[in-house]
Amino acid sequence: MDTCSADLSLRLRQQAILSEFGVEALRGDDVDVLLQRAAELCAEGMGAQFCKALEYLRAEDTLLVRAGIGWAPDVIGRARVGADLASPAGFALKTGRPVISNHLAEETRFRTPQLMAEHGIRRAINVLIENRDGAFGVLEVDDTREGMFGEADIAFMQGFANLLGGAIERQRTESLLRAALARQDLLAREMSHRVKNSLAIVASLLALQARSAEAGPDGEAVRAALIDARSRVEAIAGVHDQLWRQGDGEGDAVPGEIDLAPFLQTLTANLQSGAPRHRLVCTVAPLRIAADLAIPIGLLVNELVTNAIKYAYPEASRPAGGEIRVRTALAEGRLVLDVADDGVGLPEDFDIARATRSLGMRVIANLGRQLGATLTTPRDGPGAHFHLAVPLPG
Ligand SMILES: Nc1ncnc2c1ncn2[C@@H]1O[C@H](COP(=O)(O)OP(=O)(O)OP(=O)(O)O)[C@@H](O)[C@H]1O
Numbered sequence: 001m002d003t004c005s006a007d008l009s010l011r012l013r014q015q016a017i018l019s020e021f022g023v024e025a026l027r028g029d030d031v032d033v034l035l036q037r038a039a040e041l042c043a044e045g046m047g048a049q050f051c052k053a054l055e056y057l058r059a060e061d062t063l064l065v066r067a068g069i070g071w072a073p074d075v076i077g078r079a080r081v082g083a084d085l086a087s088p089a090g091f092a093l094k095t096g097r098p099v100i101s102n103h104l105a106e107e108t109r110f111r112t113p114q115l116m117a118e119h120g121i122r123r124a125i126n127v128l129i130e131n132r133d134g135a136f137g138v139l140e141v142d143d144t145r146e147g148m149f150g151e152a153d154i155a156f157m158q159g160f161a162n163l164l165g166g167a168i169e170r171q172r173t174e175s176l177l178r179a180a181l182a183r184q185d186l187l188a189r190e191m192s193h194r195v196k197n198s199l200a201i202v203a204s205l206l207a208l209q210a211r212s213a214e215a216g217p218d219g220e221a222v223r224a225a226l227i228d229a230r231s232r233v234e235a236i237a238g239v240h241d242q243l244w245r246q247g248d249g250e251g252d253a254v255p256g257e258i259d260l261a262p263f264l265q266t267l268t269a270n271l272q273s274g275a276p277r278h279r280l281v282c283t284v285a286p287l288r289i290a291a292d293l294a295i296p297i298g299l300l301v302n303e304l305v306t307n308a309i310k311y312a313y314p315e316a317s318r319p320a321g322g323e324i325r326v327r328t329a330l331a332e333g334r335l336v337l338d339v340a341d342d343g344v345g346l347p348e349d350f351d352i353a354r355a356t357r358s359l360g361m362r363v364i365a366n367l368g369r370q371l372g373a374t375l376t377t378p379r380d381g382p383g384a385h386f387h388l389a390v391p392l393p394g
């Protein structure tokens, strides 16, 4: 092969290596791996024995060997090179200009750094690794053999260093972004945790008040009202508990959304523990919904199940209690909620549209309206059946 075609094939190989590294630089997410790969490929492209990626440590005004190939085992991560103008790498760093030194021993511009002397380096070429944050460091190729680095080598190495600079910047930005997202998630969870704790305090205060109300006039009625209030507060606390527990997790979870299933399951489990005569069965379709939607749904389930516990199976006629079913499903972009039992059924004259005299039904009607839901009471079984269809956003 003549010199001209040998040179051409070298440049073609360098092009291929540059584009290979370009792809790796876009994909990677570890700066050390990236720097090491850069050093290997750059040495290969230059047909050189040594290559190193030096990071500029501003506080110490020195260059640290972060990655490299050809060097003694204790060099990478430890050896340092002067960042002053008298070292070739320092010169490239401080002036931003590529530096070729084909005869280090005879140099009057530079001294030979100790590391280079120890490895018998005869010639070196240095280019700046730079990005929007400023100078990251220097990419250097060295060789112990006679030969000449030239302008075309500078072009190859500078192309390499530019890709590297961009990739380091992207990785830094991404890791900052990841850290910011993790922090935001942590803060949001912390807030939900505090809200949940505060609501738990309110609930226990209501329980305490209920206990002391028993002694007063109308004791039983006040006590029952306070117990109901406590269970409503607990239903809301449950949403914040889920927000805290579930966090935003991994993947495509949307902040402020919760998984409906564990929320309703926990809610019914809590209601079950206060109603040992009955069997609460909860069947929930997997669905993530906004906390703002989960709160009224939780309150509705709380009201309807509490009613079934109170009225479906009167102690006198049905001492063994019975089943109370909570079921959610998705149908035509709507969330369908059914609460049903096999008990005595709703009173003959019960009309959901007009049953607004008692607080429970008023709460239910208001929440339904707030959700834009339709609420019906199909008479399709022996017991009571409440059917709610909630339009889902989007
Ligand atoms: N599952 C059910 N089975 C039988 N009757 C029911 C059922 N749910 C509700 N009812 C009837 O509907 C009435 C209205 O319920 P509502 O929740 O409004 O009132 P409440 O439970 O008596 O009081 P509050 O909920 O305000 O503490 C009840 O008094 C009861 O007669």
Ligand SMILES: [Mg+2]
Pocket: 303, 306, 307, 360, 361
């Ligand atoms: Mg009620």
